[in-house]
Each structure stands twice: as C-alpha cells, then as structure tokens.
C-alpha cells in the first residue's frame with residue numbers, strides 16, 4: 001500500500017464518511033471549493049531551499065488565496081496531508097523554519113500556518129494521508145463548523161535517486177510477507193490486470209488509446225509536469241513498445257513521481273457567494289479502506305471494493321451514474337482505472353467493457369471524456385490534478401481541456417481500490 | 431535465489447519457527463473454522479484472539495497466475511531479475527494465497543493452473559523461507575545473472 005495510515009482513532013477518524021447506510025451527506029451543497037493554487041512541478045527536489053516542499057506549499061497557498069480573491073486574515077482553517085514520502089537521510093538542514101523535515105520532505109498544517117503568518121487560524125489538522133482524504137476531511141470540518149474558510153494542502157515530494165527503492169536486506173513487519181518475493185503496489189496492480197485480461201478476454205495493448213489520451217489531456221493541464229517540461233507527445237507505438245517494468249505493467253502505465261504542492265481553498269456555501277469565482281459545491285465525500293483476505297489482493301476483491309466506493313459515493317451525494325458529467329478516477333497505475341470506471345458505471349460502462357470504451361472517443365472534445373484532467377499519468381504524480389480538473393470544469397475555466405459535454409457534476413477519487421477517498425462536486429448546491 | 435530476509439516478530443515467530451522445521455503452517459480460528467495468512471493478531475472474521483491456533487497445511491497448492499518482474503524496487507533482488515512471481519492458492523483453502531518465484535520454471539513460462547508443492551530455501555544462516563515448485567519438477571533452472 002502506498003498510503004500511510006495517519007491519525008487512526010484521531011479526529012480524522014470521526015470526520016471521515018466510511019460506512020454504508022449513512023444516507024445523503026448532511027452538509028451536501030453547504031461546503032464549496034473556490035480555487036486552486038499550484039507551485040511549479042519539478043521532477044525531483046534539487047535540494048535547494050526555494051524548491052523545497054515548504055517553499056512550494058507557500059507558493060501554492062498564496063496562489064489559491066489570490067485566485068479566490070481571499071485575504072490571509074479570512075483563513076481560519078488549515079489542513080494538510082503532510083506528504084507521502086517523509087524520507088530521511090543524512091542531509092544538512094537549512095536555517096529555521098527549514099531546520100527539520102517539516103517544510104522540507106513534508107509540510108504540516110502547523111508549519112504552513114506558522115510560516116505564512118496566518119493570524120486567525122482556529123482549526124489545523126495534519127492527519128490525512130493523501131489528497132482525497134484531506135479534501136474530504138476539510139469538507140466535513142467546514143460543514144461541522146470547525147472552521148469556515150480553509151487552505152487544504154497536498155505537497156508531494158520526490159527526492160534524488162530512484163523512487164522508493166528499497167535497499168534493506170531485512171524484511172520486517174508487513175514486509176516479511178511480500179518483500180522476499182519483490183511484491184509491492186506495482187506487482188499487485190500488474191497481477192490484478194493480468195487476471196482482468198484473463199477474465200474478460202482482453203489484453204494490455206488495448207490500454208494504448210487510454211494512456212495516449214491521458215498524456216494528451218495532461219499537456220493541456222498547465223500546472224502539470226508534461227505541460228511544464230514538454231517532450232514529444234506519447235504515441236500508441238511508444239506505448240506498445242515501451243519496456244516492461246513488471247509484465248504486464250509497462251513504463252508508461254506508471255505515473256511519474258514529481259516534486260510539487262497543490263492547495264485548495266474551501267469555504268461555506270454562504271461565504272462563497274461573496275467571492276469572485278463561481279463556487280463548486282461538495283455533494284459528498286467518502287474514505288473507504290478494506291482488508292484483503294490473504295497476502296495478495298485479488299481481482300475479485302478489487303472489484304468488490306470498487307463497488308463499495310461507488311455505492312457509498314452515490315448514496316451520500318444522491319447522484320446516480322447517469323448524473324455524473326466529469327469523471328476523474330485514479331490512474332497511478334493506469335492498470336486499475338477500469339475497476340473504478342466499471343464499478344461507478346460511468347457512461348454506462350459495465351464489467352469487462354472498459355477496453356471497448358477506451359477504443360471509442362474519449363477525448364475532451366468527445367462524448368466520453370474520461371479523466372479530462374490527464375490524471376496522474378498525464379500530469380505527474382500530483383494526486384491533485386484529478387480534483388483540480390473537477391473544479392475547473394465546473395467553473396468553466398478548464399481552457400483547452402474544457403469538455404464539450406455538459407459539466408455540472410463531477411466525481412474524483414484516489415488512491416487504490418483497497419483504500420480510496422472520493423468526492424462528488426456540483427455546479428449547483430441542489 | 432537470494433531474497434530479502436524475513437525478520438520474525440512476536441506474531442510471526444511461530445510461523446517462521448515452523449518454516450525452519452520445514453513445515454508450512456497458517457493461523458486457524460477454531461470458532462470460525464477459518465484459516466488466515468499472513469498471521470494477524472485476531473481472527474479477521476470474529477475478532478477473537480483466543481481461538482487462534484496454528485494449523486499445518488497440506489503443503490500443496492495451485493498456480494493462480496503470475497507476473498514477470500524486470501525492474502524491482504527491492505535492491506537485494508536486482509541481480510536476479512528478471513524473474514517470475516507467481517500467486518499460489520493453498521489446496522485446502524484457495525483463498526489463502528502465497529507468493530513464489532517458482533524455482534525451476536523458465537521466465538514467462540509459468541504453467542497457470544498447475545499443481546505445486548512447498549519447498550524450503552535458505553535465505554540466511556538459520557532462516558528458511560517457504561517457496562513452491564511445480565509437482566514432480568526436476569528443478570535445475572537457475573535465474574539469469576547479470
């Protein structure tokens with residue numbers, strides 16, 4: 001699993017919506033996302049102060065405030081998913097406030113509040129493990145009245161060297177059951193995809209149009225990696241001939257780790273009316289985690305988990321599959337996105353039909369613009385483009401990516417089938 | 431092939447002690463009549479701690495599927511890549527799944543559905559690990575070295 005469990009049993013646990021039968025979310029339409037701020041997107045941290053996650057988080061937060069026309073004194077809540085890496089190694093620190101990992105390889109709400117000099121913050125939380133969770137947590141906190149206007153931060157770091165390589169010769173804890181055989185998220189995703197192909201009679205080549213389209217969309221996402229570091233557009237030929245990392249997962253099925261920060265500004269529906277951008281209302285949020293039966297997550301388990309994600313998201317938002325216009329399910333790795341697509345039955349796609357769907361017109365100009373954000377695959381491993389795109393599409397300011405179909409509702413979620421947070425958004429609070 | 435070395439803890443020590451005696455055991459809840467692997471502090475079904483015991487397995491299974499690893503993050507295994515990683519269903523409970531490099535099976539030629547039997551390979555002095563081989567296979571395959 002790539003997400004770190006944080007704050008189990010803390011405040012976050014009581015704020016997440018994580019069960020069946022909760023009904024329509026009690027704050028549906030009463031919380032709004034106003035704006036998004038981005039920092040630059042780098043491939044790796046170059047170990048300079050100005051490119052640290054702390055510095056980038058301040059840039060992202062200031063941009064979010066400026067985008068919404070909100071002053072720092074209006075902010076009374078700060079929430080952060082401090083960062084998925086938290087890597088430590090022998091490295092000299094800078095002067096305060098960069099004299100610990102906080103501000104360098106992770107950024108907490110407390111750090112951001114202190115270093116932006118925010119004076120009126122009465123609610124801070126750094127328990128969330130990823131972007132979906134921190135957004136869901138913020139929505140519930142605002143709905144519950146713990147704060148009214150919040151900066152919601154997701155920094156994601158990428159340090160020098162090969163991403164998450166494990167030099168350790170000894171396998172402790174959960175690793176003792178998987179590391180000896182080199183089984184991590186990549187292998188698990190590749191394996192379930194191989195089972196998917198067997199079950200539904202399809203193959204890896206049929207992923208090509210989907211991945212090529214993700215990269216195309218990503219090039220139209222100005223705050224993504226590929227827009228900021230242009231390279232030749234990915235072709236189907238590139239995809240079909242790219243090297244296997246873990247067959248049947250090829251290089252282009254993996255999202256590119258990046259060093260960046262994204263910050264959302266969220267507020268109450270009431271206050272949103274006085275702001276300069278059209279509000280996008282939160283219709284529901286969920287955060288679901290599941291335990292697998294044995295040492296390997298099977299396709300059947302992943303499909304069941306995704307059914308639960310869909311059921312709860314629809315239950316709490318009051319939406320049905322046919323109501324969802326913009327759909328940004330997680331794609332890092334691309335090989336499990338079909339499980340989300342089929343469980344949510346977006347555009348009527350049923351079990352085993354995703355690859356037929358990918359063969360149709362999935363461009364942003366067409367009738368089935370899946371992942372109009374470009375996803376992680378098209379923008380880098382930001383885990384935020386999927387949510388940012390929902391907001392921008394519903395605000396009608398997605399630029400070249402603006403879908404040609406109606407954009408009044410949107411759904412996005414991440415990360416893995418066994419542990420995933422989801423949000424539903426509406427242009428209207430009703 | 432060499433592997434990262436499992437480090438037994440309080441929960442897993444009985445499992446690894448058995449492996450070191452060339453026995454494959456799994457936890458079993460006597461209240462639910464349900465096996466579980468990897469071991470957990472409580473039965474995942476009834477939540478009980480008191481009904482968990484260790485049960486010897488048949489040591490037999492079936493290959494459910496596989497992937498071919500070519501660029502592992504596990505640096506101790508890099509010299510041995512590429513290699514197969516197979517998923518093995520335990521014969522008496524196909525929901526219990528083990529991983530295997532399937533020593534003896536050529537790269538990418540994993541006989542899905544074939545019956546396998548457990549074997550025990552040394553990963554460190556005094557530490558064995560459970561591996562699987564196709565039944566009646568003669569072995570002899572050695573992973574390609576760089």
Ligand SMILES: [Zn+2]
Nearest residue numbers: 459462473476
């Ligand atoms: Zn039990």
